[in-house]
Amino acid sequence: MSEQTPALRLENITKTFPGVKALDDVSFSVLPGEVHALMGENGAGKSTLMKVLGGLHQPDDGQIIVGEQPVRMASPLDAKSKGIVFIHQELSLADELTVAENIYLGELPRKRFGLVDWRRLYAQTNEILKRLNVSFDARALVGDLSIANQQMVEIARALTVDAKAVIFDEPTASLTDAEKVVLFDVISDLKSSGVGIIYISHRMEEIFKITDRISVLRDGAYRGTLETSKTNDEDITQLMIGRTLDLSRNLAHHDVGDVVLKVDNLSCGHLYENVSFEVRHGEVVGFYGLVGAGRTAIAETLFGLREPTAGRIYLDGQPTRIHSPADAIRRGISLVPEDRKAQGLVLGMNCRDNMTLPQVDDLKAGPFVAEGAEIAIFDQYRDRLDIRTPGWRQSVGNLSGGNQQKIVIGKWLSMHPNVLIVDEPTRGIDVGSKSEIHNLIRDLAGLGYAVIVISSEMPEVLHVSDRIVAMFSGKIMRTFTSEEVTEDNLIQAISGLSADKVA
Amino acid sequence: MEPGTLSTYLKRGAIWGFIVLELIFFSIAGEFLSLSDKPFMDLDNMLLLFKQSAPIGIIAIGMTLIMINGNIDLSVGAIFAMSAVIFLDSMTWPIFAGLGDAVIPVAWVLALLTGVGLGAINGLIVWKTGVDAFIVTLGAMLGYRGLVFMYNGEQPTSHLNWTLVDFAEAQFLGIHTATWFLLGVTLVLWFIMTRTVHGRNAYAIGDNREAAVNAGIRVGPHFLINFMIIGFLAALSAVVFYAESGSVNPNDGELYELWAITAVVLGGTKLAGGSGSIISTFGGVLAIQLLRKGLGHIGADTETVNLVIGLILIAVLFLDRQLNLKGREALRI
Numbered sequence: 104m105s106e107q108t109p110a111l112r113l114e115n116i117t118k119t120f121p122g123v124k125a126l127d128d129v130s131f132s133v134l135p136g137e138v139h140a141l142m143g144e145n146g147a148g149k150s151t152l153m154k155v156l157g158g159l160h161q162p163d164d165g166q167i168i169v170g171e172q173p174v175r176m177a178s179p180l181d182a183k184s185k186g187i188v189f190i191h192q193e194l195s196l197a198d199e200l201t202v203a204e205n206i207y208l209g210e211l212p213r214k215r216f217g218l219v220d221w222r223r224l225y226a227q228t229n230e231i232l233k234r235l236n237v238s239f240d241a242r243a244l245v246g247d248l249s250i251a252n253q254q255m256v257e258i259a260r261a262l263t264v265d266a267k268a269v270i271f272d273e274p275t276a277s278l279t280d281a282e283k284v285v286l287f288d289v290i291s292d293l294k295s296s297g298v299g300i301i302y303i304s305h306r307m308e309e310i311f312k313i314t315d316r317i318s319v320l321r322d323g324a325y326r327g328t329l330e331t332s333k334t335n336d337e338d339i340t341q342l343m344i345g346r347t348l349d350l351s352r353n354l355a356h357h358d359v360g361d362v363v364l365k366v367d368n369l370s371c372g373h374l375y376e377n378v379s380f381e382v383r384h385g386e387v388v389g390f391y392g393l394v395g396a397g398r399t400a401i402a403e404t405l406f407g408l409r410e411p412t413a414g415r416i417y418l419d420g421q422p423t424r425i426h427s428p429a430d431a432i433r434r435g436i437s438l439v440p441e442d443r444k445a446q447g448l449v450l451g452m453n454c455r456d457n458m459t460l461p462q463v464d465d466l467k468a469g470p471f472v473a474e475g476a477e478i479a480i481f482d483q484y485r486d487r488l489d490i491r492t493p494g495w496r497q498s499v500g501n502l503s504g505g506n507q508q509k510i511v512i513g514k515w516l517s518m519h520p521n522v523l524i525v526d527e528p529t530r531g532i533d534v535g536s537k538s539e540i541h542n543l544i545r546d547l548a549g550l551g552y553a554v555i556v557i558s559s560e561m562p563e564v565l566h567v568s569d570r571i572v573a574m575f576s577g578k579i580m581r582t583f584t585s586e587e588v589t590e591d592n593l594i595q596a597i598s599g600l601s602a603d604k605v606a
Numbered sequence: 607m608e609p610g611t612l613s614t615y616l617k618r619g620a621i622w623g624f625i626v627l628e629l630i631f632f633s634i635a636g637e638f639l640s641l642s643d644k645p646f647m648d649l650d651n652m653l654l655l656f657k658q659s660a661p662i663g664i665i666a667i668g669m670t671l672i673m674i675n676g677n678i679d680l681s682v683g684a685i686f687a688m689s690a691v692i693f694l695d696s697m698t699w700p701i702f703a704g705l706g707d708a709v710i711p712v713a714w715v716l717a718l719l720t721g722v723g724l725g726a727i728n729g730l731i732v733w734k735t736g737v738d739a740f741i742v743t744l745g746a747m748l749g750y751r752g753l754v755f756m757y758n759g760e761q762p763t764s765h766l767n768w769t770l771v772d773f774a775e776a777q778f779l780g781i782h783t784a785t786w787f788l789l790g791v792t793l794v795l796w797f798i799m800t801r802t803v804h805g806r807n808a809y810a811i812g813d814n815r816e817a818a819v820n821a822g823i824r825v826g827p828h829f830l831i832n833f834m835i836i837g838f839l840a841a842l843s844a845v846v847f848y849a850e851s852g853s854v855n856p857n858d859g860e861l862y863e864l865w866a867i868t869a870v871v872l873g874g875t876k877l878a879g880g881s882g883s884i885i886s887t888f889g890g891v892l893a894i895q896l897l898r899k900g901l902g903h904i905g906a907d908t909e910t911v912n913l914v915i916g917l918i919l920i921a922v923l924f925l926d927r928q929l930n931l932k933g934r935e936a937l938r939i
């Protein structure tokens with residue numbers, strides 16, 4: 104392997120942001136036809152390194168070598184023209200444009216007089232979409248697609264050029280299992296055509312399934328490269344966080360109390376129908392199902408973002424109507440939304456203000472905001488969730504993806520809700536913090552909170568839930584207790600294969 | 607030092623740097639070009655400059671709040687005129703004839719209520735219909751101006767009260783009444799924006815409305831309050847200004863909305879909302895007034911002044927864009 108010229112080499116890359124040394128003398132290389140994993144904790148510098156490579160950041164020091172040539176990536180388009188394609192962690196698509204326009208943004212095929220060649224555009228796009236095996240059309244508006252499908256559009260962009268290296272920054276964070284299979288096919292296609300692939304992910308199963316080598320960053324510094332076939336979870340974790348992690352720890356299960364939230368035959372148009380379930384004090388109920396099964400819509404109804412078309416919600420035995428998030432919060436219901444950037448965070452605002460946004464009103468000293476109390480809350484949850492930021496003044500837009508997610512979680516945890524709903528809580532969170540968040544969820548239940556966890560990761564649902572509600576296309580297929588659930592019967596239930604059987 | 611402090615100060619401070627440049631330029635150019643032999647930076651001249659910037663300044667401070675929200679209010683000029691008409695005319699109403707000078711506070715209250723009321727209409731429409739504030743206040747601008755004309759036709763509405771004139775021309779600590787109002791409004795709004803929940807929410811709503819709603823902020827009532835505040839400020843501006851002049855033409859206050867917006871934008875507030883600062887708007891107000899006065903000082907006529915201000919506005923926004931592009935390179939996610 105070592106005689107091969109790398110498709111791409113990074114040498115001594117250093118990058119500093121005000122207050123943060125994001126990358127410290129990092130060197131590593133990717134061979135053609137190799138899938139190279141880049142791993143590290145939240146904020147370790149993975150995305151920053153890839154942004155340097157993709158022309159979004161200029162390094163303070165060091166150089167990039169493509170093939171044999173040292174190159175400078177002046178802009179993302181420049182990087183693309185040099186054969187580096189970057190699929191971002193955070194989606195960066197124009198909602199109002201069509202799929203085809205997004206894929207060829209900046210490079211629309213042209214006819215004479217600079218007119219766009221629409222026929223060619225749609226034909227080319229449909230060809231690519233066919234390779235990806237997706238269900239939507241080149242003319243669909245990106246804003247109308249699900250997050251997973253939007254992700255596929257990002258991936259489609261990579262297939263439009265003759266790439267030397269393709270960077271995937273946490274591509275599977277919002278994909279279903281079926282979509283993942285498609286993605287992995289695409290990756291292996293690219294691989295066999297000699298493209299070098301950099302793959303960033305926090306999910307060990309994927310790393311072992313598709314990568315050849317693994318490079319690890321910690322606190323912005325390069326920590327070494329491992330051969331995937333000759334390593335294991337512990338070694339990687341050791342390299343990533345400097346200690347080993349006991350993931351097998353059994354989460355404490357608590358006695359459950361009275362019913363807090365009861366939902367009776369609730370329907371909302373065609374999103375979900377006749378849904379009934381209850382959540383008790385001290386209980387974690389997991390909602391598992393495919394993307395589009397209606398889980399998020401239920402969460403949004405409970406949080407006052409959607410009016411149900413039929414059915415009732417009871418809180419502490421009282422029939423309740425929830426008209427707005429303000430209503431929901433007043434009644435002690437909190438929601439950690441699915442899409443942190445669009446729904447959860449005020450990116451231009453600093454970390455502290457984001458975290459205390461729903462409760463500033465309760466923290467007043469006279470007419471003024473009590474900044475001291477706010478800082479205390481921020482500090483507490485920064486420590487608890489291990490949020491990496493140089494200080495509370497940092498704007499949230501400058502944090503790494505995982506740390507942004509932790510801000511959203513901290514925001515709602517600090518509200519001490521009666522009912523906490525978390526929609527994909529650990530999306531983009533590293534292994535260490537993930538188990539910390541799982542522990543927190545269990546601890547909250549221990550304190551008597553009722554928690555609803557919506558997740559598309561089966562291990563996560565199995566790990567944290569006392570009971571699991573399996574949904575398929577807007578209906579509850581079955582409710583499992585933690586004793587009766589197995590991977591097999593859960594998969595069966597969410598594929599619509601098992602009959603309606605409420606435990 | 608906390609991250610980003612320097613660049614923030616640079617950006618916040620840009621308007622003050624611009625003001626210093628203006629002062630230097632006009633002082634030097636004044637030596638050669640001015641017809642009068644008084645220096646430009648004469649104390650009385652500067653005090654007068656503050657006073658003259660008050661009417662638009664008070665409105666611009668309110669506009670900052672609206673624009674941080676991501677909205678805009680085009681009807682402030684018409685609200686200004688309507689409040690002025692009520693202010694002056696109410697002092698002549700027969701029912702108040704016996705009041706003597708006690709009619710002044712009554713007229714004030716009526717005028718301010720007019721401003722708040724008209725602002726509230728804007729706010730309610732934006733809240734309840736969800737129509738964009740630009741469209742709503744564009745309609746209001748025409749509609750309210752129509753009201754002004756219906757009131758007295760093409761005639762000016764006049765009433766001079768000497769107690770009021772004395773009040774308006776008074777100088778406390780050397781500073782004119784109008785300037786005190788501008789300073790007071792700036793200070794209060796600055797406190798609201800930086801220290802209160804309402805201010806915090808204003809930024810959050812302007813930056814990401816969906817996240818703000820999800821945090822339990824009630825956006826509609828928030829907008830309503832802000833439109834009432836700017837209505838109040840437009841009326842306050844009228845009350846302060848017309849105490850002295852005593853006569854309002856139905857066209858008065860036209861283009862005030864644009865001058866106010868210009869000052870806000872010069873001060874660095876983004877049209878898209880989510881960021882901006884009251885103090886910088888104050889700087890923007892002074893910068894514009896300095897330009898007007900300074901250009902007048904060196905003998906330019908009004909048309910030239912407007913042309914120059916227009917060009918400078920574009921130049922400043924271009925520079926700001928360049929600065930922010932560099933910033934955004936690092937920000938883009």
Ligand SMILES: Nc1ncnc2c1ncn2[C@@H]1O[C@H](COP(=O)(O)OP(=O)(O)OP(=O)(O)O)[C@@H](O)[C@H]1O
Pocket residue numbers: 120121123124125143144145146147148149150151152192491492501502503504505506531533936937938
């Ligand atoms: N534009 C920026 N301004 C200031 N600091 C930044 C900026 N971008 C990133 N950082 C900081 O650089 C560090 C590395 O961030 P990066 O996004 O590369 O982490 P990551 O390894 O991708 O983490 P995650 O797994 O959470 O996505 C973090 O401390 C982050 O806060």
Ligand SMILES: [Mg+2]
Pocket residue numbers: 149150151192272503504505
């Ligand atoms: Mg990242």
